[in-house]
Amino acid sequence: MQVTAPTDYLLHLADNALVLGQRNAEWCGHGPILEEDIAMSNISLDLIGQARLLYQHVATLKNDGSTEDRLAYFRDAAEFRNYTLLELPHHGPLVGYAVDNRDYATTIVRNFLYSALMALVWEQLQHAHDTQLAAIASKSLKEVRYHLRHSRDWLIRMGDGTEVSHHKAQDALDHLMPYTQEFWRASDFETQAVQNSCGVDMTALQQNWMTLLQEATTEACLDLPSDAGFVTTGKQGVHSEHLSFLLAEMQSLARAHPQGVW
Numbered sequence: 001m002q003v004t005a006p007t008d009y010l011l012h013l014a015d016n017a018l019v020l021g022q023r024n025a026e027w028c029g030h031g032p033i034l035e036e037d038i039a040m041s042n043i044s045l046d047l048i049g050q051a052r053l054l055y056q057h058v059a060t061l062k063n064d065g066s067t068e069d070r071l072a073y074f075r076d077a078a079e080f081r082n083y084t085l086l087e088l089p090h091h092g093p094l095v096g097y098a099v100d101n102r103d104y105a106t107t108i109v110r111n112f113l114y115s116a117l118m119a120l121v122w123e124q125l126q127h128a129h130d131t132q133l134a135a136i137a138s139k140s141l142k143e144v145r146y147h148l149r150h151s152r153d154w155l156i157r158m159g160d161g162t163e164v165s166h167h168k169a170q171d172a173l174d175h176l177m178p179y180t181q182e183f184w185r186a187s188d189f190e191t192q193a194v195q196n197s198c199g200v201d202m203t204a205l206q207q208n209w210m211t212l213l214q215e216a217t218t219e220a221c222l223d224l225p226s227d228a229g230f231v232t233t234g235k236q237g238v239h240s241e242h243l244s245f246l247l248a249e250m251q252s253l254a255r256a257h258p259q260g261v262w
Contacts, residue, residue, distance in 0.1 A: 003129040005198035007058050008081060008189035010133065011071070012235050014054035015082035018072055019243070020114060021047030022250050023086065024107065032104050039150060043111070046143040053136045060132075073254035077243045081189075084234035085110060085179035087243040105158055105168035109176055112151035116212045117183055118144045120205045129197040152216050159220025170222055178229035183209075187235055 025044040031037025055068035088110070090102040122144055125137035158169040184206055193199025217224045232240070254260065 002131070003196055003198060004061055005128065005130040005133050005196070006189045006192045007061055008187075009193040009199055010054050010058045010061075012081035012187075012189065014051045014058065014071070015080045016086055016114075016118075017047040017054070018051035019080070019082040019246065020086040020110075021045070021051060022246060023088075023090070024111070026090065027102070027104075027107065030102060036104075040107070043147050043150065046147065050136065050140045050143070053139070054133075057132050057136065069254065073251045074258075077239050077247055078237045080239065080243060080247070081235045081237065082239075082243075083114075083179070083182050084232035084240055084243075085176060085182065086114065087234065087240060087246055088176075088179070089242055103168065103172065105165070105172040106175070108151050108154045108158065109169065109172040111147060112155050112216065113176060113180055113213075115144050115148035115151055116216075117180075117205070117209055119148050119212075120208055121200050121202075124200045124205070128199070133198060155216055155222075156220040159217070159222040166221065169220065173217070173222055174225045177225045177227045179232055181227050181229070181231045182234065185231055185233075190235075 021044045024040050024047070027037065027040040028044070029037065031040055051072065052068050055071045058071060059066040059068060088106075090104075090107050119141070122137045122141035126134055126141065128134045128137065155169060158165040160166070184202055186202065190199055190202065194201050213224055232238075234240075234243075
């Protein structure tokens with residue numbers, strides 16, 4: 001009998017990739033330099049490609065007429081299972097919402113925090129009893145290792161750079177670190193996935209993840225802040241206000257033309 005991961009667990013992985021891919025794609029045409037504009041666009045494409053594979057797997061398992069497009073474009077915010085960290089805009093809490101207020105340090109720090117996690121997760125999922133998920137993990141691991149190297153290099157460059165870049169990197173790290181608590185609070189679908197050998201015990205990864213952070217922040221001359229504070233519950237469908245705005249923009253064309261063929 002073939003073992004498959006719970007669909008909510010697969011949606012969690014897919015939604016993480018899609019939402020962060022959409023966020024990073026907002027830098028297309030707005031990157032601080034041309035090389036970074038292209039690099040961030042390619043990272044976004046990698047993430048959206050991972051989401052597509054996972055949504056296709058979910059659609060096959062559901063066998064109810066679902067498609068990757070329907071799962072991405074026709075679910076509402078409460079149905080998404082992504083970490084709250086990934087839906088936040090590209091600025092800290094005290095900055096206005098105008099497009100011109102994008103902060104590249106916030107983008108880099110978030111990519112580093114998430115990529116460091118997923119490098120560990122995908123490595124473990126290569127051995128999942130769900131063979132399709134294992135194949136997706138093997139492909140995704142190669143991509144996320146590049147994402148981690150890219151974000152780590154920029155974190156160090158910013159932290160150990162000018163006074164301004166250092167403060168921006170530190171402020172971004174202080175702002176985003178508390179959201180990472182959600183990584184370690186197991187949901188029902190994660191517990192079920194672990195029980196049938198199709199998921200990862202996240203608490204077992206926490207120390208290795210912290211080691212990656214401590215090494216990078218030390219090299220970047222940054223202080224690693226506490227992760228204490230309110231624990232977000234995005235993967236359980238309770239999101240910040242920002243996800244609805246992100247989905248409204250991302251889903252608008254598909255919803256305006258629901259019979260469209262892309």
